[in-house]
Amino acid sequence: MNEDKMFILKHKNHDVAILQLSADGDIENYQIINPARMPYVGSTDARNIHTWWKNRAIPEGRARLVELLKQYDCQSPSEFLMKNLGLSLSDAYWISPAELDLTWEEANLYDNGNKTIHFHSADGRVHYSNQKDASLGGNLDKYSIKEDDIWYLDKYSDSKYPDGLQNVNEGFVSMLHNMQGFKEYTSYEIISDGAKNSISRCRYFTTKDLELIPAFEVTGGYDLSNDYDGGKELAKFIRSCINNGLNADYVRHFLDYMLMTDFIITNSDRHWYNFGILRDTETLRFVSMAPIYDNGNSMFYNIYSPLNRASLLHLEDNGIIKQEVKRLDLVQDRNIINTSLLPTPSQVEEYYLNHAIDKERVNIITRSYSNKLDLFMEYQLGLPISYNTEMYDYISEVPVVNQQINSAFFEERPQMMNEAIKNIISLKHYQNN
Numbered sequence: 001m002n003e004d005k006m007f008i009l010k011h012k013n014h015d016v017a018i019l020q021l022s023a024d025g026d027i028e029n030y031q032i033i034n035p036a037r038m039p040y041v042g043s044t045d046a047r048n049i050h051t052w053w054k055n056r057a058i059p060e061g062r063a064r065l066v067e068l069l070k071q072y073d074c075q076s077p078s079e080f081l082m083k084n085l086g087l088s089l090s091d092a093y094w095i096s097p098a099e100l101d102l103t104w105e106e107a108n109l110y111d112n113g114n115k116t117i118h119f120h121s122a123d124g125r126v127h128y129s130n131q132k133d134a135s136l137g138g139n140l141d142k143y144s145i146k147e148d149d150i151w152y153l154d155k156y157s158d159s160k161y162p163d164g165l166q167n168v169n170e171g172f173v174s175m176l177h178n179m180q181g182f183k184e185y186t187s188y189e190i191i192s193d194g195a196k197n198s199i200s201r202c203r204y205f206t207t208k209d210l211e212l213i214p215a216f217e218v219t220g221g222y223d224l225s226n227d228y229d230g231g232k233e234l235a236k237f238i239r240s241c242i243n244n245g246l247n248a249d250y251v252r253h254f255l256d257y258m259l260m261t262d263f264i265i266t267n268s269d270r271h272w273y274n275f276g277i278l279r280d281t282e283t284l285r286f287v288s289m290a291p292i293y294d295n296g297n298s299m300f301y302n303i304y305s306p307l308n309r310a311s312l313l314h315l316e317d318n319g320i321i322k323q324e325v326k327r328l329d330l331v332q333d334r335n336i337i338n339t340s341l342l343p344t345p346s347q348v349e350e351y352y353l354n355h356a357i358d359k360e361r362v363n364i365i366t367r368s369y370s371n372k373l374d375l376f377m378e379y380q381l382g383l384p385i386s387y388n389t390e391m392y393d394y395i396s397e398v399p400v401v402n403q404q405i406n407s408a409f410f411e412e413r414p415q416m417m418n419e420a421i422k423n424i425i426s427l428k429h430y431q432n433n
Contacts, residue, residue, distance in 0.1 A: 014034060
């Protein structure tokens, strides 16, 4: 083995595994030293360490990636990651070159990432650095900055969606969570660097002592085959959370809330790396769910005409279950969301217009969101919502219209009225008289 390619995978100052990396930064060989501290919780599967390292690097689809690699004289994202010791502001994992005697204290980004430090070999050559953004995932351009001793993540919207729409979505979803009185969310601020809504900024919720473990790594990974079952994988995730110290009711409540709000905002990107837990970096105990983050691919950001009810119920995306409406089947308590405290369509319209989003786009967002609210209210009232129900059972009338119970629908279908609906109709009748 070439000594220049030998590294120790570390978790803070704990040795985890010996890695042999190619000149391009790919894992050629490895030997596990400390299974308990491996990145995948409870798993030493050979495929997982390769997947973890690959996913830690900047993805090939990142805008300006070629420019970034050229700047640092690297041929690939994995080489860029290797030359910067695999360091991250999201967790305490890193790689220490075999020829250098480095410690977590001198290498970690939390303390040392505000300026690039070069680590030299015995003969004085610069081999490795601690460039702070070599491990930032996702396809959007993003950068870590430190202000007043606090680390922030600045994320840029995709230019093909005008006016920084994805950033505005982050701000809107922060407002929604705040209106619900839900505390465990990542707050995003929309700022400008000369262009409208150019950046969404959030504070890192990780520290030297508290790290993010994405759900994919909590479950030990899964096989993306025809046998994949999102419901079973979520159940496995919940069991792991409980076994590692989290309260079952707390985990279930959090996930129910996340699944339902994602439905309301039509979040198309709640995959297994976009939620997770926070873990104590020394004890390895799970501390809490990670605050809800990464909501930019929501609010019909890539839709170019208003969606009717049937279209909304036919949406498929990158979530833990491909069909959006099917994810609601995983919810145990559908009453966690207070619909009276959700943003109204008029509030949505005002918010997006105030952030200089084009009026035509705002109309698409508002009309689609209004239909989504109607469907969610029906779901919360215990009524069936599905594409087939919409296409084949409902013809001239639907149960909820513009967030109001449609009495005419239930006059034709009295068998569908439950106590909650009867009470709403009775109250409406009383108020009208």
